[in-house]
Amino acid sequence: MPNGSDENSVVPIIAAIEAPYLSDLSERDKPWDKHRKNTDQVSTHYRGSEFNVLADRTSFCSEFLDFRLTPRDEGELRLKLSTARFCRVRHCPVCQWRRSLMWKAKAYKVLPQIVEKYPKHRWLFVTLTVKNCPIVELRATLTWMNESFKRLTKLKDWPAQGWLKSVEVTRGKDGSAHPHFHCLLLVPPSYFSHGYLSQAKWVELWQRCLRIDYQPVMDVQAVKKGAQPMSLIPELLKYCVKESDLVADREWFLELTRQLHKTRAIATGGVLKQYLKELEEEPEDLIGQEETGEVDEGHLYFGWRKNVKKYKLLP
Ligand SMILES: [Zn+2]
Numbered sequence: 577m578p579n580g581s582d583e584n585s586v587v588p589i590i591a592a593i594e595a596p597y598l599s600d601l602s603e604r605d606k607p608w609d610k611h612r613k614n615t616d617q618v619s620t621h622y623r624g625s626e627f628n629v630l631a632d633r634t635s636f637c638s639e640f641l642d643f644r645l646t647p648r649d650e651g652e653l654r655l656k657l658s659t660a661r662f663c664r665v666r667h668c669p670v671c672q673w674r675r676s677l678m679w680k681a682k683a684y685k686v687l688p689q690i691v692e693k694y695p696k697h698r699w700l701f702v703t704l705t706v707k708n709c710p711i712v713e714l715r716a717t718l719t720w721m722n723e724s725f726k727r728l729t730k731l732k733d734w735p736a737q738g739w740l741k742s743v744e745v746t747r748g749k750d751g752s753a754h755p756h757f758h759c760l761l762l763v764p765p766s767y768f769s770h771g772y773l774s775q776a777k778w779v780e781l782w783q784r785c786l787r788i789d790y791q792p793v794m795d796v797q798a799v800k801k802g803a804q805p806m807s808l809i810p811e812l813l814k815y816c817v818k819e820s821d822l823v824a825d826r827e828w829f830l831e832l833t834r835q836l837h838k839t840r841a842i843a844t845g846g847v848l849k850q851y852l853k854e855l856e857e858e859p860e861d862l863i864g865q866e867e868t869g870e871v872d873e874g875h876l877y878f879g880w881r882k883n884v885k886k887y888k889l890l891p
Contacts, residue, residue: 598641598878598887602655605643607673610819612638613885614669617823625830630665637663638670639880641887645873653873662862667833669819671862678859679813679842684806686851690738691804694847696765699799700736701808704759704782706792708752711828714745714835718755720786725757727785729845734781735771736761738848740855742812743841747821751828753835758812760805762848768798813855816841 599606615634622631642659662671704725709717725741728734740760745753773781778796786792799805816836822829844852878887 596889597884598655598889601876601889602643605655608638608641608670609886611670611673612880612887614819614823615663615671616882616885618665618667618669618829621823621826621829622833627830627833630833633663634665634668637661637665637668640890641878643876643878645876647873655876657863658875660863664858664862666836667817667822667829669822672815674862675859676814678862678864679855680809681864682854682859683809683813683852687804687806687809690762690848690851694762697737698763698765698767698801699803699805699808700759700761700763701797701799701805701811702759702761702778703756703795704792705754705756705794706786706788707790708748708750708754711751711753711831711835714753714755714832715839717753718743718839721755721757724782724785724787728781731781731785733771733773733777735763735767735773736846737764738762738846739844740812740848740852741843741845743816743839744814745817745821745832745836747817747824747828751825753832760808760812760848762846813842 597609599609615637619631619634622628622634625631638660640660641657643655644658645653646656648654662668662674664671666672704721706717706721729736729739739762742758743755744758745755748754773796775794775796779791779794782792782794783790799808817832822832840856842855844856877890879890881888
């Protein structure tokens with residue numbers, strides 16, 4: 577399509593739709609409504625607590641979305657987020673979703689470089705857990721788990737040359753917390769013939785590092801030979817706490833906020849650090865500005881409508 581020739585072509589389409597909402601206009605932007613609805617819920621949880629300031633910040637998060645229209649094949653137009661103001665509150669459902677998208681995009685870009693540098697190496701996906709703890713002990717439990725993980729990486733038997741670790745906390749039915757680590761390990765090609773660790777051996781090592789008298793639950797999976805670990809990225813770089821757990825119980829959520837304050841969600845080590853270190857920090861860009869030089873066919877603006885729980889097209 578020649579540059580700018582069809583600038584107004586979407587307007588009649590939009591005019592034809594009764595009450596045009598973002599979710600009607602763009603299939604791939606449907607998740608916005610769900611996340612933003614949960615942000616309202618989180619804001620309500622914060623209201624009246626010592627985190628009142630977070631109630632305000634989250635309630636104003638991504639109230640307005642400015643999408644650029646970019647041409648696709650066959651004259652079809654696609655919405656591409658251009659401007660939005662995010663609250664950047666740690667447990668804001670919208671912001672943690674955006675953060676995860678940015679981290680994943682980064683990882684998808686960098687992993688092929690690592691594979692190119694270590695073509696014969698193998699990847700393991702390891703989940704390390706401990707017994708559930710009371711939510712008020714979450715912080716202390718994570719400190720202990722982190723120290724134990726550090727001990728694990730210093731063992732003679734530790735097979736990985738590089739690792740990425742992300743923290744996930746789920747809510748137990750009884751209101752307890754279940755913290756666990758998801759880890760991506762890069763092991764040398766010789767691992768499966770020399771120094772291989774069975775599932776039982778892994779449990780033994782993790783138990784020893786935790787210095788506990790029970791066998792902790794853990795899971796180890798090897799990525800197939802010659803395969804890239806791309807399929808593991810969504811699991812590794814998702815939220816720290818899933819949205820349904822964030823909104824389920826106000827007291828649990830407020831305590832979670834206290835307990836996780838200034839704790840780290842993602843850590844990297846060994847040879848993976850130089851590639852993935854960026855993931856340890858909050859991404860500066862939550863919009864996704866990677867594609868430049870696209871033809872701009874105009875803009876559409878949407879505002880969050882609390883009552884209908886949808887983003888509505890603004891005139
Ligand atoms: Zn936010």
